[in-house]
Amino acid sequence: xxxxxxxxxxxxxxxxxxxxxxxxxxxxxxxxxxxxxxxxxxxxxxxxxxxxxxxxxxxxxxxxxxxxxxxxxxxxxxxxxxxxxxxxxxxxxxxxxxxxxxxxxxxxxxxxxxxxxxxxxxxxxxxxxxxxxxxxxxxxxxxxxxxxxxxxxxxxxxxxxxxxxxxxxxxxxxxxxxxxxxxxxxxxxxxxxxxxxxxxxxxxxxxxxxxxxxxxxxxxxxxxxxxxxxxxxxxxxxxxxxxxxxxxxxxxxxxxxxxxxxxxxxxxxxxxxxxxxxxxxxxxxxxxxxxxxxxxxxxxxxxxxxxxxx
Numbered sequence: 001x002x003x004x005x006x007x008x009x010x011x012x013x014x015x016x017x018x019x020x021x022x023x024x025x026x027x028x029x030x031x032x033x034x035x036x037x038x039x040x041x042x043x044x045x046x047x048x049x050x051x052x053x054x055x056x057x058x059x060x061x062x063x064x065x066x067x068x069x070x071x072x073x074x075x076x077x078x079x080x081x082x083x084x085x086x087x088x089x090x091x092x093x094x095x096x097x098x099x100x101x102x103x104x105x106x107x108x109x110x111x112x113x114x115x116x117x118x119x120x121x122x123x124x125x126x127x128x129x130x131x132x133x134x135x136x137x138x139x140x141x142x143x144x145x146x147x148x149x150x151x152x153x154x155x156x157x158x159x160x161x162x163x164x165x166x167x168x169x170x171x172x173x174x175x176x177x178x179x180x181x182x183x184x185x186x187x188x189x190x191x192x193x194x195x196x197x198x199x200x201x202x203x204x205x206x207x208x209x210x211x212x213x214x215x216x217x218x219x220x221x222x223x224x225x226x227x228x229x230x231x232x233x234x235x236x237x238x239x240x241x242x243x244x245x246x247x248x249x250x251x252x253x254x255x256x257x258x259x260x261x262x263x264x265x266x267x268x269x270x271x272x273x274x275x276x277x278x279x280x281x282x283x284x285x286x287x288x289x290x291x292x293x294x295x296x297x298x299x300x301x302x303x304x305x306x307x308x309x310x
Contacts, residue, residue, distance in 0.1 A: 004076055006040040007069035009033050010048060011139075014066040018055050074140035074279070081143075082283035089290045090118035096291075097126045097133040097145035101201040101230050102274065105250045106146065109298035117294070130200045137279055144278040144288055146295070148200050151277050157285075158275045159292045162299045164247045165271040166208065167262040169254070171240045176263060183266045184209055191242035193233050201230075201272075205245040208270045234260060247272065249299070 012022035013033075023033040041048055048062030058066060084092050098107065107125070114121060126133075126142065134153060136142040149158055168182050176182070189209055195202040227233045231254075233244050238259035246254065248271075251262050276292050278284070 002040055002043050003036075004073065006036050006043075007073055009036050010040060010062070010066050010069055011073060013037065013049065013056060014058055014063070017057065070139055074138075075281070077140040078279070078281055078283055088120070090114070090287050091120040093122045093124065094144075094284075094287065094291075095124045095126065095142045097128065097136060097142045097147075099130055099133065099145075099147045099200065100127055100228075101195070101199065101247060101250065102146060103127045104229075104231070105247075105253050106274075106295070106299070110294055113294050113298055114291075118290075134277075137277060140279070143282065143284060144276055144291070146274060146276055148204070149273040149275040149277075151275075155280050156277050157280045158277045159288060161274045161276055161292055161295045163271055164249050164274050165269050166205070166245045166265060167248055167251050168243060168265060169234060169237050169246045169251065169260055169262055170243045171237060172259050172261050173240070174243075174261065174263075178261050178263060180263055181266045182263050187243065193227065193236050193242040193244045195230070195233065196228055201245075201247070204270070204272055208245065208265075230254070245270075249274075 009022065009026055009028075012025045013019065016022045016025060019030050019034055023030040026033060037049060044065070046061045046065075047059050048065055050057045050059055050062075103125075111123075114123060126136070130147050133142065133145040133147055134151065134156070137145055137156060138153070146161070149160065151158060168187065170176070187209060192205070192209065194205055227236065230246065230250050234246070234254045234257065236242060237244055238257055246262070254260065255262060276288055276295070278288050282288075
């Protein structure tokens with residue numbers, strides 16, 4: 001019979017394309033990993049890898065076995081979770097992913113609550129972009145993730161946590177009063193500072209702006225910057241380099257910088273829905289519901305006004 005260890009090693013080999021790197025990821029020696037792969041091939045009676053100098057490539061059969069093996073590995077993790085976490089809510093290890101435009105602003109609110117209410121919880125965090133978080137949830141590398149909805153994946157369930165309105169961040173020297181409402185067409189898109197490609201917040205900002213195509217190409221006489229974090233974007237705004245759209249949960253923190261101010265946008269105010277996502281087959285749905293309640297409490301249902309009607 002094939003083993004879970006063999007499937008795990010094959011999964012690492014498929015991901016890294018190199019015996020050495022796959023062995024390092026699995027915390028074993030390269031000969032040990034190679035031996036398990038050969039045992040897997042002998043058991044199945046097929047070649048799963050094509051060995052070449054310096055790297056390795058999975059055969060067509062190997063790729064299909066690795067894909068099916070991921071389902072087996074995920075099911076085995078769910079089985080362990082089912083057995084380990086029946087004693088109480090939010091106990092033991094839980095791996096949670098968070099998008100970068102949310103993590104530094106939401107985590108300081110929820111971590112103290114989780115520590116005080118669920119002291120037996122061993123929380124492991126990963127901050128990365130939405131696409132990678134979804135893949136990690138599907139593969140079982142993550143239990144759940146907090147990100148912007150919707151998520152169009154049939155095998156993933158979601159819990160809506162809160163609505164996060166967008167504000168326009170401008171330098172404090174901007175002549176408009178903080179009580180002003182700004183229309184999309186009034187935003188100088190040649191001065192719009194955005195997160196780099198791959199961040200969902202960038203796509204949401206572009207979708208709101210009337211001339212998104214022009215912003216993407218950088219046309220119109222201005223320079224469109226790309227940054228890897230909202231904090232970097234806000235430093236650029238504070239320095240007078242431009243303006244940006246920022247979620248209110250981030251603005252609640254960034255407004256401490258006296259060099260910037262925030263203007264509300266005209267109705268219907270744009271924003272994003274933040275949710276908790278997890279595998280539909282996960283046995284820890286009660287844990288995720290409890291985690292969701294902590295998030296809702298920490299943010300506060302009355303923190304932001306409702307969006308205007310479309």
